[in-house]
């Protein structure tokens with residue numbers, strides 16, 4: 001089992017999650033973060049910290065796509081352990097559904 005970051009993080013990227021992770025297993029893309037499933041120790045501490053409710057346990061149904069994306073992208077994106085300011089327009093994307101199709105970017109973020 002692991003936790004995964006899902007669609008709701010895209011273009012929100014509040015980063016509250018990275019500050020609480022005891023094993024620093026968040027990785028930063030241009031528009032979202034992901035969790036490295038092989039490093040996550042399933043503590044669940046990050047889940048309630050996310051203002052966008054983007055972090056879910058992979059035991060929930062229908063998250064296979066997100067598990068795959070977290071696995072793939074965490075191998076390519078830089079590690080992030082320190083919170084920076086969220087994008088200025090983050091709140092305007094918070095309740096937008098199905099952001100992956102139009103707003104996902106495979107480009108890496110800047111990391112720590």
Ligand code: SF4
Pocket residue numbers: 005008009010012013014015016017018032033049050051052053054055
């Ligand atoms: S707190 Fe939530 S929205 Fe913010 S970066 Fe982490 S997963 Fe994404």
Ligand code: SF4
Pocket residue numbers: 003020021022023024025026035039040041042043044045046047
């Ligand atoms: S569940 Fe725990 S170990 Fe996994 S990403 Fe969240 S805070 Fe880190």
